[in-house]
Amino acid sequence: MYIKRNICPTHPGIILNDHYLIEQKISNGDFARKIGIKLNRLENILSAKERITKQLAKNIARELNTSKEMWITGQNNYDNWGNTK
Secondary structure: OOOOOOOOOOOHHHHHHHHHHOOOOOOHHHHHHHHOOOHHHHHHHHOOOOOOOHHHHHHHHHHHOOOHHHHHHHHHHHHHHHHHO
């Protein structure tokens, strides 16, 4: 049975920070360089102020050995949450 919950999904930037960068002890500066973006953009993503684009999802997935779909789906779920209430 499906139960609709009124809880916003977690922004994928928060997941990236809490479950990958912090746990693996990867500095924000190093990770930003590895995925080809400026540090301030990464910090905006990690604080849920900026979206993870498809290209960025691809770069994140490459560096963390995850799937790009994981990041794209997470961003889409976050973006669309308010439209489904």
